[in-house]
Amino acid sequence: xxxxxxxxxxxxxxxxxxxxxxxxxxxxxxxxxxxxxxxxxxxxxxxxxxxxxxxxxxxxxxxxxxxxxxxxxxxxxxxxxxxxxxxxxxxxxxxxxxxxxxxxxxxxxxxxxxxxxxxxxxxxxxxxxxxxxxxxxxxxxxxxxxxxxxxxxxxxxxxxxxxxxxxxxxxxxxxxxxxxxxxxxxxxxxxxxxxxxxxxxxxxxxxxxxxxxxxxxxxxxxxxxxxxxxxxxxxxxxxxxxxxxxxxxxxxxxxxxxxxxxxxxxxxxxxxxxxxxxxxxxxxxxxxxxxxxxxxxxxxxxxxxxxxxxxxxxxxxxxxxxxxxxxxxxxxxxxxxxxxxx
Amino acid sequence: xxxxxxxxxxxxxxxxxxxxxxxxxxxxxxxxxxxxxxxxxxxxxxxxxxxxxxxxxxxxxxxxxxxxxxxxxxxxxxxxxxxxxxxxxxxxxxxxxxxxxxxxxxxxxxxxxxxxxxxxxxxxxxxxxxxxxxxxxxxxxxxxxxxxxxxxxxxxxxxxxxxxxxxxxxxxxxxxxxxxxxxxxxxxxxxxxxxxxxxxxxxxxxxxxxxxxxxxxxxxxxxxxxxxxxxxxxxxxxxxxxxxxxxxxxxxxxxxxxxxxxxxxxxxxxxxxxxxxxxxxxxxxxxxxxxxxxxxxxxxxxxxxxxxxxxxxxxxxxxxxxxxxxxxxxxxxxxxxxxxxx
Numbered sequence: 001x002x003x004x005x006x007x008x009x010x011x012x013x014x015x016x017x018x019x020x021x022x023x024x025x026x027x028x029x030x031x032x033x034x035x036x037x038x039x040x041x042x043x044x045x046x047x048x049x050x051x052x053x054x055x056x057x058x059x060x061x062x063x064x065x066x067x068x069x070x071x072x073x074x075x076x077x078x079x080x081x082x083x084x085x086x087x088x089x090x091x092x093x094x095x096x097x098x099x100x101x102x103x104x105x106x107x108x109x110x111x112x113x114x115x116x117x118x119x120x121x122x123x124x125x126x127x128x129x130x131x132x133x134x135x136x137x138x139x140x141x142x143x144x145x146x147x148x149x150x151x152x153x154x155x156x157x158x159x160x161x162x163x164x165x166x167x168x169x170x171x172x173x174x175x176x177x178x179x180x181x182x183x184x185x186x187x188x189x190x191x192x193x194x195x196x197x198x199x200x201x202x203x204x205x206x207x208x209x210x211x212x213x214x215x216x217x218x219x220x221x222x223x224x225x226x227x228x229x230x231x232x233x234x235x236x237x238x239x240x241x242x243x244x245x246x247x248x249x250x251x252x253x254x255x256x257x258x259x260x261x262x263x264x265x266x267x268x269x270x271x272x273x274x275x276x277x278x279x280x281x282x283x284x285x286x287x288x289x290x291x292x293x294x295x296x297x298x299x300x301x302x303x304x305x306x307x308x309x310x311x312x313x314x315x316x317x318x319x320x321x322x323x324x325x326x327x328x329x330x331x332x333x334x335x336x337x338x339x340x341x342x
Numbered sequence: 343x344x345x346x347x348x349x350x351x352x353x354x355x356x357x358x359x360x361x362x363x364x365x366x367x368x369x370x371x372x373x374x375x376x377x378x379x380x381x382x383x384x385x386x387x388x389x390x391x392x393x394x395x396x397x398x399x400x401x402x403x404x405x406x407x408x409x410x411x412x413x414x415x416x417x418x419x420x421x422x423x424x425x426x427x428x429x430x431x432x433x434x435x436x437x438x439x440x441x442x443x444x445x446x447x448x449x450x451x452x453x454x455x456x457x458x459x460x461x462x463x464x465x466x467x468x469x470x471x472x473x474x475x476x477x478x479x480x481x482x483x484x485x486x487x488x489x490x491x492x493x494x495x496x497x498x499x500x501x502x503x504x505x506x507x508x509x510x511x512x513x514x515x516x517x518x519x520x521x522x523x524x525x526x527x528x529x530x531x532x533x534x535x536x537x538x539x540x541x542x543x544x545x546x547x548x549x550x551x552x553x554x555x556x557x558x559x560x561x562x563x564x565x566x567x568x569x570x571x572x573x574x575x576x577x578x579x580x581x582x583x584x585x586x587x588x589x590x591x592x593x594x595x596x597x598x599x600x601x602x603x604x605x606x607x608x609x610x611x612x613x614x615x616x617x618x619x620x621x622x623x624x625x626x627x628x629x630x631x632x633x634x635x636x637x638x639x640x641x642x643x644x645x646x647x648x649x650x651x652x653x654x655x656x657x658x659x660x661x662x663x664x665x666x667x668x669x670x671x672x673x674x675x676x677x678x679x680x681x682x683x684x
Contacts, residue, residue, distance in 0.1 A: 021655065025513060032580075033512070158656035160510035167509055168502035170375070171367060171676040238374075296662060299641040308663070313363065313673035314500035315665035320638060321650070323657035331655035334513040 002341055003036040005054075007092035007121070009083050009112045010099035011044040011070050014126050014153075017330035018096060019057050025334065033338050040091045047071025047079040052091050083108065087115040094340065096333055097125035101154075103227070103243075106130040117141040117149065124336040126153035126329045128227045132243060135234045150336035155231045156181055157329045159305050159322030163339075165236030172311035174236055177275040181228040183303035183324055184212045184219040185251050185271045189288075190301045193259045193268050199252060211303060221250035222271060222286040229273040229284050232307075237275055239282035249287040262290040268298055296320075344683055345378040347396075349434035349463070351425050351454045352441035353386040353412050356468050356495075359672035360438060361399050367676065375680050382433045389413025389421040394433050425450065429457040436682065438675055439467035443496075445569070445585075448472040459483040459491065466678040468495035468671045470569045474585060477576045492678035497573045498523055499671045501647050501664030505681075507578030514653035516578055519617040523570040525645035525666055526554045526561040527593050527613045531630075532643045535601045535610050541594060553645060563592035564613060564628040571615040571626050574649075579617055581624035591629040604632040610640055638662075 006022075008015050022037050029035045038054040049060055049070050063073050071079040087095060095116035099109045110130035116123050118141055125131065130138060131151055142149040155161050161181075165174060180186050184206060191202040203220065206212035218224050226248045233239040251271050262269050267290040275284045291298050296318040300306040306320035322328060348364075350357050364379050371377045380396040391402055391412050405415050413421040429437060437458035441451045452472040458465050460483060467473065472480060473496055484491040497503050503523075507516060522528050526548060533544040545562065548554035560566045568590045575581040593613050604611050609632040617626045633640050638660040642648040648662035664670060 021513075028515070029513070158659065160506065160659065163510040164502065164506070164661075167681060168505040168677070170680040171363075171371070172673055173370070294641065294643065299636065301636065311673075313665070313669055313676075315670060316663045317500065317502065318660075318662045319506075320660045320662075321658045323655070327655055328657060331514055331653075334655075335510070338512040339509060 001030060001034050001036050003038055004337065004341055005038050005040045005091065005093045006096050007041045007043065007086055007094070008039060008096045008098065009043045010097065010127070011042055011064065012098065012100065013326040014329045015042070015098035016061060016064065017326040018098060018333050019061055021327070021330045021334055023057050029338070033341070035338065035341050037337065041086045042070050043081075043083045043086050044070040047077065048081040048083070048086050049073040049076045050078055050081070050086065050091070051076045083112050084115050087112065087121065088119050092121055094337060095121050095123045096337075097123060097127050098333075099127055101127050102129040103132060103223075106133045110134060113138055114141065117145055117147050120145045120147050122148040122150070122340055124150040124153065124333045124340065126333055128154045128231070131231055132227045135231065136240055148340055150340055151231060151235070152336050153329045153332035155228055155235075156305055156307070157322060157324040157332045159307065159319060159324070161228070161232055161307050161319070162235050164317065164319050165232065165309060169309060169311055169314060169317065172314045174309050174311055175277055176310040177232060177236070177307060178297065179273050179307035180270050180297055180300050180305055181273045181307065182219050182225045182271060183305055184216065185222070185225070186300065186305065187211050187303045188220070189251060189254065189259075189269055189271065192254065192256055193263070196256055198256055199254060220252055222248045225271060225273045225286045229275060229286060233275045233282050233284045237277065237282045241282065241284055245284065247285045247287070251288050254288050265290070267292050270297060270300070272297070343372060343376050343378050345380055346679065346683055347380050347382045347433065347435045348438050349383045349385065349428055349436070350381060350438045350440065351385045352439065352469070353384050353406065354440065354442065355668040356671045357384070357440035358403060358406065359668040360440060360675050361403055363669070363672045363676055365399050371680070375683070377680065377683050379679065383428045384412050385423075385425045385428050386412040389419065390423040390425070390428050391415040391418045392420055392423070392428065392433070393418045425454050426457050429454065429463065430461050434463055436679060437463050437465045438679075439465060439469050440675075441469055443469050444471040445474060448475045452476060455480055456483065459487055459489050462487045462489050464490040464492070464682055466492040466495065466675045466682065468675055470496045470573070474569045474572055477573065478582050490682055492682055493573060493577070494678050495671045495674035497570055497577075498647055498649070499664060499666045499674045501649065501661060501666070503570070503574055503649050503661070504577050506659065506661050507574065507651060511651060511653055511656060511659065514656045516651050516653055517619055518652040519574060519578070519649060520639065521615045521649035522612050522639055522642050522647055523615045523649065524561050524567045524613060525647055526558065527564075527567070528642065528647065529553050529645045530562070531593060531596065531601075531611055531613065534596065534598055535605070538598055540598055541596060562594055564590045567613060567615045567628045571617060571628060575617045575624050575626045579619065579624045583624065583626055587626065589627045589629070593630050596630050607632070609634050612639060612642070614639070
């Protein structure tokens with residue numbers, strides 16, 4: 001059986017969901033994939049818990065759920081031990097990065113990824129910041145050190161945007177991609193379309209239901225969609241885009257009248273992330289668009305996400321669905337680890 | 343660069359489309375995948391063309407398009423040379439199997455697959471017959487000889503049913519799959535639903551357009567769907583089903599009144615292939631079902647196909663689209679070869 005040693009950085013909702021999943025799927029991993037995942041360290045803001053023989057993950061989860069800090073986990077707790085030291089100690093094969101996304105400077109994830117990759121550790125990450133800011137640098141670092149960089153969890157979680165583009169469509173030329181990549185904005189537009197709500201009403205309802213954040217700007221301004229568009233363009237289209245290359249318009253100015261006008265033409269308004277090959281390279285944008293109801297993306301409702309790839313030899317292939325909660329992100333991390341080990 | 347020697351068995355529409363694709367994608371394969379595909383033999387009914395240094399594939403295609411037989415291809419033609427001899431001669435790494443599907447005894451594909459796998463050649467196949475009849479035997483043969491058996495092209499061609507189940511959902515428990523897996527029957531049902539045609543009218547139109555075969559029984563009786571259901575159940579669910587285990591009902595008895603009644607309830611009738619885990623194993627069936635219009639499969643129209651997987655940790659993931667013409671099948675073969683070489 002292949003044994004892979006994991007270092008988990010970040011132990012918030014996604015990190016904990018991932019740790020739970022590793023425990024819950026232990027038998028399945030052995031039976032179906034001949035794989036054993038061994039968590040040798042967990043690093044959080046105040047320090048780390050380390051056991052080179054493999055941490056007692058259920059014990060650590062219980063300790064943390066009871067209000068304890070990672071670095072206070074009995075004899076394994078190492079208050080103040082920094083991620084940089086853990087990642088360069090030769091005690092892990094893969095970094096599982098789950099610190100919160102930071103689009104300003106990518107930290108602390110960016111330092112984690114640089115440290116891990118430059119020590120030859122592969123990475124599975126749920127954190128968009130470092131990827132959005134430094135994808136090409138990180139990819140080159142991985143190649144130079146014989147490591148791999150897996151980012152399913154950062155790119156629509158359980159909706160397999162990258163796997164489909166890179167594996168299922170291998171050999172085809174991907175000409176275009178268009179997607180509904182943000183569940184919050186799709187929920188708001190669906191409510192406006194089906195129930196005639198105003199933008200403000202639909203947003204308030206989404207916030208009330210916990211679908212939208214108290215500060216919804218990342219979603220409604222289209223920036224979350226732009227982050228995913230950037231990663232898909234750079235991974236699947238081989239582009240080298242930065243956020244400044246993507247024209248972004250959000251949904252705040254969409255009115256019930258826009259939706260009614262679209263519907264009168266058999267269309268509906270969706271926030272579309274779009275990537276196309278053009279002369280001189282790859283062009284990407286995010287904007288509300290009226291699309292036909294019988295378009296593959298026209299029936300994608302509520303918090304559902306979807307992506308259509310147009311190819312030369314395989315026609316159009318659309319994927320939709322996939323949980324994007326912490327369990328979905330954790331499942332995407334686990335999926336990447338399994339495929340990494342094959 | 344990695345070089346892979348291919349033996350193509352069958353040189354009809356799919357075999358030729360594949361050979362064309364290998365030529366057309368030569369540069370892309372080298373650039374994007376560091377891969378060179380070298381066709382060392384093509385075998386057809388009357389014999390073979392063989393060149394251990396690599397056949398002139400554009401020349402062979404021109405020869406065949408001009409009415410020539412494979413075995414009459416200049417100094418490389420070998421009239422009467424049998425596939426068994428070619429496959430056991432040590433001149434290939436992978437068999438690309440494209441002979442016509444034969445569900446009665448699986449031949450000649452079954453013998454090709456057995457010969458190739460038992461000599462350690464991996465297989466990429468577009469032919470359902472051998473797989474439907476002998477999947478477990480062939481899978482065991484592959485494992486015993488360190489070879490791999492790739493069957494994307496036999497399982498809905500460019501719609502990535504198996505890749506998604508095995509790669510994109512790795513680590514998740516696939517609880518259920520339901521799909522529209524046959525384009526002809528979906529075309530007929532769509533015409534009946536949207537235009538009020540009778541079954542006989544819609545079938546006649548599909549035949550006129552070349553969508554349905556002159557003998558449409560394989561499609562309309564649900565047997566083509568059952569073949570795909572069987573392969574998905576055995577590959578993705580780890581089942582060991584035979585066709586006798588699948589209850590199959592086709593669409594011949596669906597009436598305009600059934601569709602009208604469904605529509606009155608916000609539903610539409612689709613031919614659904616269904617796979618579920620149940621006590622005592624995996625249960626599969628094919629039957630027309632009324633499904634809600636807002637179900638992920640409810641908006642799949644015309645010759646389009648789609649499949650929804652329900653999982654424990656990733657939610658529901660649906661794929662739709664994908665060409666199923668010879669180019670789509672050839673692209674699926676090429677995709678499998680690329681993923682095999684990674």
